[in-house]
Amino acid sequence: MDRRAPRQAARDLTRPGSASAPLQHDEGPAPKRLPEPDLDAYAREGLIEPPAAAEELWEEPEEQIGRVRLAFNPAEREVRVPPGVSVFDAASWNGIAIDSTCGGHGTCKKCKVRIASGSVPVSRLDVRAFTSEQLEQGWRLACLASATGNLVVDVPPLATRPKAATVGAGRQVILRPALQKRYVELDEPTLTDQRPDVTRLLDAIDDLELRVDLHALRELPTVMRQADFKVTAVVVDDTLIAVEPGDTTGRRYAIAFDLGTTTVVATLLDITTGTPVAVQSMLNKQQPYGGDVITRISATMIDPATMGRLTEHAHATLDELARAVCEEGGVDPSDVYEVAVAGNATMTALALGVDPQPLGVAPFVLSSARVPTLLASDLGVRVHPAARATAMPALGAYVGGDIVAGMLATGMDRDKRLRLFVDVGTNCEIVLSDGDRILATAAPAGPAFEGGSIRCGMRAATGAIESVRLTDDHVALQVIGDVEPKGVCGSALVDVVAELVRVGLLDGTGRFLPEEAAYEIAPKFADRLRKIGEERVFVLHQPTGSGDPAESVYLSQRDVRELQFAKAAIATGWSILTEDLGIDPADIQQVLLAGSFGSYLSPASAVRIGLVPKLPILRIVSAGNVAGEGAKMVLLSLRERAGADTLLEEVNYVELSDRPDFNDRFVDQLAFPA
Numbered sequence: 001m002d003r004r005a006p007r008q009a010a011r012d013l014t015r016p017g018s019a020s021a022p023l024q025h026d027e028g029p030a031p032k033r034l035p036e037p038d039l040d041a042y043a044r045e046g047l048i049e050p051p052a053a054a055e056e057l058w059e060e061p062e063e064q065i066g067r068v069r070l071a072f073n074p075a076e077r078e079v080r081v082p083p084g085v086s087v088f089d090a091a092s093w094n095g096i097a098i099d100s101t102c103g104g105h106g107t108c109k110k111c112k113v114r115i116a117s118g119s120v121p122v123s124r125l126d127v128r129a130f131t132s133e134q135l136e137q138g139w140r141l142a143c144l145a146s147a148t149g150n151l152v153v154d155v156p157p158l159a160t161r162p163k164a165a166t167v168g169a170g171r172q173v174i175l176r177p178a179l180q181k182r183y184v185e186l187d188e189p190t191l192t193d194q195r196p197d198v199t200r201l202l203d204a205i206d207d208l209e210l211r212v213d214l215h216a217l218r219e220l221p222t223v224m225r226q227a228d229f230k231v232t233a234v235v236v237d238d239t240l241i242a243v244e245p246g247d248t249t250g251r252r253y254a255i256a257f258d259l260g261t262t263t264v265v266a267t268l269l270d271i272t273t274g275t276p277v278a279v280q281s282m283l284n285k286q287q288p289y290g291g292d293v294i295t296r297i298s299a300t301m302i303d304p305a306t307m308g309r310l311t312e313h314a315h316a317t318l319d320e321l322a323r324a325v326c327e328e329g330g331v332d333p334s335d336v337y338e339v340a341v342a343g344n345a346t347m348t349a350l351a352l353g354v355d356p357q358p359l360g361v362a363p364f365v366l367s368s369a370r371v372p373t374l375l376a377s378d379l380g381v382r383v384h385p386a387a388r389a390t391a392m393p394a395l396g397a398y399v400g401g402d403i404v405a406g407m408l409a410t411g412m413d414r415d416k417r418l419r420l421f422v423d424v425g426t427n428c429e430i431v432l433s434d435g436d437r438i439l440a441t442a443a444p445a446g447p448a449f450e451g452g453s454i455r456c457g458m459r460a461a462t463g464a465i466e467s468v469r470l471t472d473d474h475v476a477l478q479v480i481g482d483v484e485p486k487g488v489c490g491s492a493l494v495d496v497v498a499e500l501v502r503v504g505l506l507d508g509t510g511r512f513l514p515e516e517a518a519y520e521i522a523p524k525f526a527d528r529l530r531k532i533g534e535e536r537v538f539v540l541h542q543p544t545g546s547g548d549p550a551e552s553v554y555l556s557q558r559d560v561r562e563l564q565f566a567k568a569a570i571a572t573g574w575s576i577l578t579e580d581l582g583i584d585p586a587d588i589q590q591v592l593l594a595g596s597f598g599s600y601l602s603p604a605s606a607v608r609i610g611l612v613p614k615l616p617i618l619r620i621v622s623a624g625n626v627a628g629e630g631a632k633m634v635l636l637s638l639r640e641r642a643g644a645d646t647l648l649e650e651v652n653y654v655e656l657s658d659r660p661d662f663n664d665r666f667v668d669q670l671a672f673p674a
Contacts, residue, residue, distance in 0.1 A: 071152045072096050073116065080397035087113060087153055089121075092288045092309075098142050098155055100288055108291070108452050111142040118151035131550065173637040175274045178388075179238045179338050182208075186229040197221055203245070205233060213241045214388035234384075236338055237373070241386040250536040251335045253277070255322055255383070256631035258402065259314070259343030259351060260284060260595075261293055261426060262450055262459065265628050266321035268329045268336070274636050278329035280321050283459075285313035285424040286350070291452045292426040293346035294444075297360035308354065314351040315380020322381050336383035339376045342392040342631040344400035344427065351379055352391070362657065364397035369648060390634060393645055396653045398442030403429040405630025406594050407651070408644050410623055412438060418501065418587055420574060420625070422612065423594040424601060426450055428570045431651070432577040438647075439581055441654040443573035445566040449490035449597050450558075455556045457535075458487035465540060465553065466600060468495040470503055473524035475540060485541040485553045496555050497563055498605035500538060501672050505529065508671050510560045512536045532556070567611045568669035573656060575665065580654060585613035592623040599624045610673045 051398050066463050067080040070090050081090045089110050091098050094368035100111045109129045115138040122135055123144040128137045142153075186202040187193065195203070197220050198212055216234075220243050224231055226246030236244040252271040257264065265281040289299045289310060300307045318341075326333045341351065345366055349356040352374075358365045376387035392401030403423060407413065412421060416435035423429045428445040431438065451457030451464075458464050463486030467478035477492075479485050488496070500506040504521040505513055512518070528539045530549040537554040546552070591612050593601055603620035606612045612620060636640040 021261065055140045069150045070147055073154050074157075081147060083148050084146050086143050087145040087147055087151070087289070088342045090147060091155065095282075096155065097285065097288055100143070100290070105143065106143050108447075109141060110452075110458075112139060112156060113142045113145070114154040114221075115140055115145065116152040116154050116469075117131075118149055118220055120147075120151070122143040125471040129248070129275050131548075141582050155528075172635050173274075173640055176251075176637050176639060177254075177271050177274075177338075177635060178638055178641070179252055179254060179271050179635075180208075180235045181252055182235065183247040183249050184231060184233065186231070187222070188229050197224055201231070201233060201240075204233045204336065208235065208238070210235060210238055210240045213239050213386050216240045216242050219243060226257070234337055236388045239388075240481045241337065242384065242386065244325050248335075249451055251332075253331050254338040254340070255325060255336055255381070256628055256635055257318060257321070257339060257341045257343075258405075258625055258628035258631060259318070259347045260627075261296075261344065261347060262287065262291065264321060265625055266316050266325050267628055267632060268325035268331060269632060269635055271338075271635070276632075277331065278325040280324040280328065282317065282324075284347075285317045286310050291447045293297065293356075293451050294360055296350070297346060297356050300355070301357055301360075305576050307350075307353075310350045311353045312380075312662060314347070318351070319380050319382055320373070321382060326383075326671070333383045334385075337387045338377075338390070338635060339379070339381055339383070339387065340390045340392070340403045340631040342405035342627040343378065344402050346400075348394070348401055364655075364657070366394055366397055366462060368392055369395070370645065380585055392631065392634070392642070393648055395648060395651055396442070396655070398427055398444075399429050399431075399440045399653060402627035402630075403431065403440065404644055404647055405628075406623070406626035407431055407438075407630075408570040408633055408640060409626040409629035410592055410594075413643075413647060413650055417589040418583060419590045419592065420577075420588050420613070421592045421594060422570065422574065422598065423627075424449060424570065424598045424611075425595055426452075428566075428573065430570070430573045430577060432574065432581055434581060434583065437581060438651045439577045439654055439657055441573050441577060442570040442653050443656060445569045446562065448562040448566045449491065451487065451489055451493075453562045454488060454559045456487045456540075457493070457551045457559075458489060460600070461488040463487065464489040465492040467602070468492050468499055470499040470525060470542065475525070475528070477541060484543070486554070488540065490597050491602065493555070493559065493563055494605045494609060494611065495602055496538070496540065497560060498602070498608040499563075501608060506540070506560065506672070508674060510670070510672060512538070512557055512560075530554075563609070564670050564672075567609055568666050571610050571612075571669040572662065572665045575669070576656065576659065576662075577654060578613075588597050588613055588615060589619060591615065591620040593620065594623040594625075594626045598622060608673070610664065610671075612668065614673060627630060 068083050069080050071077060071078045077096055079090055079094045088098055098111045100108060106125055116181055120140050125144055129141055153208055182205045186200055186204055202210060223243045223245050230246060232244045232248045233240055254269045254271050256267045262284060263281055264284050267279045268277040270277050286296060290296045346356045347360050354367050370393045371391035374389040376383050376389045379389050392405045394400040412431055412433045418434050421431035426447050428443045431440045447453050451459050460466060460480060462481035463483050464480045465477050465488050466480050466487045469476040478484060505518055505525060512529060516528055530537055530539055532550050535551060535556055537556045539549055539552045539554045541553040543551060599622050603617050607614055
C-alpha cells in the first residue's frame, strides 16, 4: 500500500461487485453519469471560438514567431511561452500564483481564470465547473486552457495570508541560547605585543573555545581598528561568526519558521529576553504545484526542472516572511544571527534543494534524519551574512521536523499522562505516549481539510465559512472577515457534517436521507436538501436573488465521502497506536489538536464524526502552532535543541503501509459513530 492507498482502498472496497463492499448499500442506485457537454451547441451559442478566429492582441515581431504572449492581470505581467502550454503552467513558470490544490492536473477545479481577450475553447470540465453565463464571460480552468494564441488573462487574487495559528502550547525554558554576544575592550597592538587580531580577541573571551568563521576573519582587521579595538564578538554555538564595532550586545535576534505545506509562519525573537517581537504568516509560494506533498513530489518526477522552482519558491517564502517580521518589529535584518526551521520532511528537503522523490515512493526513505548546520543564506533568507540555520530533525518520511518540534513543545516525552497528539492536515501525524513509551505514525488524510477535493472548499481566508451550527430552525454560519460566504474551509466542513449527523439528515454511513424521511426527521432543515444534476447537496448559503443551488455554497454527497476518507485514515492511525501500546482509547487523558487546522477545529464536532476518540470534551484541547513553538525553543535553549535530537532515539515510528490489516481497519472506520 502506498501513501494514497487509504482513499483508493475505500474506492476499491466499495466498488459494486467487490467481495467486501460494506458501504455499497448506503449509496443506493449507482449515480447517473452527467451527460457529456455538447461542445457544438456551445459553439453555436458563441461560447467557443475556433483558435483560428482568436483576436490578434499584438503584432508578433519576426524573432518571436513560434511563441505566444500572455498578459496576466492584475499582476501586469507579460510572458512568452511556446504554443500549447497551459495558462496554469505559463503562470507558475513565471511566478504568478493561481489557486490550485491538485497541482494543475484538472481534478480540484480551483484554478479559475477569466480569458479577458483571446480565445480558449471550452473543455468538458469547464462545463462542469462554470455556469453558461460564466463560460460566456470567458471563465476557464487554467490547467486545461491551452495558449494557442495571444491572451489576456484575469487571475482572481489569491489569499496569500490565510488565517493561521501563529502561537501554540509550549513550555517554559531556561534561557540559554546558542547565540551569544561579548563586548570587549582590547589593548592595541604594539611592537612588543604582536599577537594576531584573532588571538587578541579570543584571549579576551578565554572562557569559550571558539572556531573562527571566514566571514568574521575577513571583517576583523578593519572593524577592530575603526572601533579603536572596542568591539562585540558574535558567537553561535562554538563559532565566532562576526565582529561588530562598539557595544551591540543589546541587539540579538533570531527567527523561528514553521514551514508548512500550505501556510508558513515566522516569529522574530529577541534572544536577550526570550520574547517574541513580531509574527507573520503567508501562503507557501509552492502552492501552485499542489496542495499536498505527494503532488509536489510527483511534479518533480514529471519535470526535473520543477525541483529548482520549488526550492526557489520555498526560499522566496521564507525570505519574504523574514523581511516582514523585521519590518514589523523595527529590527535591522543584519541583527538576525540565527534561524530555525520546523517543517515536514518533504518541505525541508525542498527548501534545502534535496531530491524529495525517495520520500514519495516505497519504502519512503529520508536522505538524512538530521540536517547539518546551515547558513541562513542556504535557505534563501537574507539576514546577517553569516547567520546560522537549524532544521529540526525528522523521525521518518511522514513524521518530520514539524512533529518533532511539536513533541518538544508539548513535552510528550516528559508528561506521565496518557496523551494523544494529532496534527490534522493533508498528511496527519499522530503521536501516542504513556510517559514511558512514545509511538508515532502518519496517516494520509488527503486535501479535504484544506478545502481541496471539496466542491465549495477553500482555504481559511476572507469569505470562508469557518463554523456551522444548526440551532432550532436556523443555520448559523461564522464567516472569516464577516462578509458574504464564498466557500467552506476545513473546520466548517467538519462542523456541518457533524451537525447533519446530529440532527439525523446524514445516516451513519454518510448518506443523505431520502426526501420523505428528511422531512419527517428534520423538517426545519430538510428544504435545504437540493439536487445539482443527479447529486444531492445541503445548501448552507444561497445568494440573494438566486434560487439555483449551483450558485450557492453547499455540501455535496461527494464532499461527505471525502471527509469520511480523511477521518477514517486518521482514526485508523490512532486506533492502531492504542492497540500497539496496549491501552483502551477511553483511557486517554488528553488529546492535543495541533496545527492551524487543529486550532480551529471544534472538539465536539471531531468527537461526533469519529475523528478523535470518544472522550469528554474537556480532555480535548487545541495545541495551536506547536511546530513554531518547538522551533522557538531550540533558538532559546541549547538544552531543548539537544532534547529534539534525543526524541529521535525515544520515539518508535509505526509505518501504516506495512500493516496488512490497514485496509480492513480503514473501511471499518468510514462510518460515523452511533
